[in-house]
Amino acid sequence: MVAITHIGTYLPQKKINNLERTAEFSVDENFISEKIGVLNRRIKSQEQKASDLCVEAFQDLKSQTDINLDDIDCCVVVTQNPDYNLPHTSAIVHGLLDLPESCACFDISLGCSGYVYALAVLNAFMEVQGFRKGLLFTADAYSSILDESDKNTALIFGDGATVSLLENGKPGLSPICFDFGSKGKGYKNLINNGSLHMNGRMVFNFSATTVPKSIDAALGKAGLKKSNIVKWYLHQGSKYIVDTIAQRAELDPARVVFGMYDYGNTVSSSIPMLLKEDLIKMKSGEKYCLSGFGVGLSWATGIFEFK
C-alpha cells in the first residue's frame, strides 16, 4: 500500500499585497479577505523555472526526513507550466537532484485536479511495478502567464511548489478510492491562449455543482458517511468557492480546511500545501477527503485513510 509519508513545500519570498490593490480593481477589503481569501500572493523570480521550484520543495522535504536518493524509484512532476514543452520537467529535476538512472520519470499535465489524479496514478503505478519510494512534485507558477491587470486572475493565483514522498509499506496517508470526471466541452473557460484567461463565473458554477456530487460518489464507493471524514481538503480556488462547496455538500465547516490567505491559489499545489502540517498529526484509522477541480474542466476526489 503506497502512502504519503512526508510533504515538502516551497513558497517564494516575494509577496504582492492584495489589500494595496483594492482601488486598482475597484474592490473592497471584505471582497479580498472574505470572497477571494488571498491577502498575499507569492511570486517567483523571473529566472526560476518549474524545475527550480521543485528543487526548493525537495530541500524542504530533505530537512524533514533522511532520503537516500538511490532509493527513489520514480519522479513525477504535475505541471502545465513546464521548463520547456520538451523535455519533460521531471527529467530536468532528475538531473538536478542526481536521481539514479533506474528512476522512472514522467510529467502529468493537469491543473487544479492534478494532485489528486496523480496520487491515484502513482499509487497504482508504484504498486504494480513494486516500487518502494517515489517523489510526486506539483509546480505550476502562474505568475509567468498572468495578465496582472486582469481582475479575474490577478488577485487569485500565487506561485508555489510541493513534493510528496510516497512510500510503499510505511505509515502514512493512503488512498481508499477515487471519483474522477471531465467536462472537456468547457475547456475554454480556463485556458492559456497567450496569457491566462478564466471565465470566473463559469468555473465557479462548474465547481459548485460538480464537486458536491463527486464527494458523494467517492464516499459512496468507500462505503463511508460525511461524518466519518476527519477533515476535508478542497482545492483552494478561492474562499468563496471553498465556502460554497462546503455549504452545498453540507460539510461541517469546522472540518473544512482553508489556508491560502498568505500565498494564493497555487493550482495543483494547493492541497499538499495544506496537508503538510496536518500529516504529522494524523492518527491511524482516520479518514480524509481530498478534492481537486478546475482546468479541463476536470475534477478528482479521493478518500484516504491514515494507516
Next chain:
Amino acid sequence: MVAITHIGTYLPQKKINNLERTAEFSVDENFISEKIGVLNRRIKSQEQKASDLCVEAFQDLKSQTDINLDDIDCCVVVTQNPDYNLPHTSAIVHGLLDLPESCACFDISLGCSGYVYALAVLNAFMEVQGFRKGLLFTADAYSSILDESDKNTALIFGDGATVSLLENGKPGLSPICFDFGSKGKGYKNLINNGSLHMNGRMVFNFSATTVPKSIDAALGKAGLKKSNIVKWYLHQGSKYIVDTIAQRAELDPARVVFGMYDYGNTVSSSIPMLLKEDLIKMKSGEKYCLSGFGVGLSWATGIFEFK
C-alpha cells in the same frame, strides 16, 4: 488484465520527399534510405492541433471496431506539443469525442519513450480503478517546432498520431513487465528551446548503449530469453539506430520491425504505428518486446504477451 485490443492511426496526406533534398543537405540517396530510413515525411496542416490528430486516429479506430463512447473510463494523451499548455489536450479530445463525464482524462508529457511508459501507467491505473476501457493517444507533431533547414532534424521527424484501445479482460497484447530509466543530466541533447534542437551524435550514443541493457533488464525480469520474443518493436528514431541496437543487442534482424520509410520518426507514435497491422495477426502465448527511448533522456522497455 488490461490489453491493447485495437489501434487506430493517422498520417497526414501531405508528404515531403527527402530524396528531393539531397543537394540541399549535401547527402546522397544511400544516406537517406539506409541511414535515416525516411523517404517521405508527413506534415500536418498548420490548423491541425494535437487534439485534431487524435480525433483522426480515433476515426480510424472506430472503422475497425464498434465503440460505445459511454463505456470509455479514461482518456490519456501522450504529447509534448499540446494544443495549449493549459488545459491538457485530453480534455479537448474528451469534448471533441463527446466522452462521458465520468471519464478520467490526463496528459502524459514524454517523448519517444512515451508509449511504453503510458502503457505501464495506464495498465496499472485501469487495473486498480477497475476501469474496463481506456483510450491511449499519442500525438506529437514536430513539424510545428522544426527548423526545416536543420540537417539534424529536418530529414527525420514526421507528423502522425495513434490511439490504442485498452480493454480489461479482452484478448490482446498485455504487459508482463517493464524496465524504465532516465538520464536527466542529458536533457539538453533533445530540447525545444524555441525550436527543436537535437545533438544527434549524443542521442545516438545514448540509445545505442542504453537500450540493449534495458532489453536485457526487461527480459531478465520476465525470465525470458531473446529467442522467446516473436518480434522487437524499437522506437523508430532512424534506420541506423534501429539497426545498431539490433546488432549490439544481438537480436535476430528478421524479427526487428522497421517501417518509417513513408512517414518518418513520429516520436511516441512510432511503435503503435507499427503494432497496428501486426496486432491482428498475433497469437495467444506469443511474446513481444517494445522499447522507446529519446527525449529526457528517457527510456522504457516492456515485455508483452498476447493473451
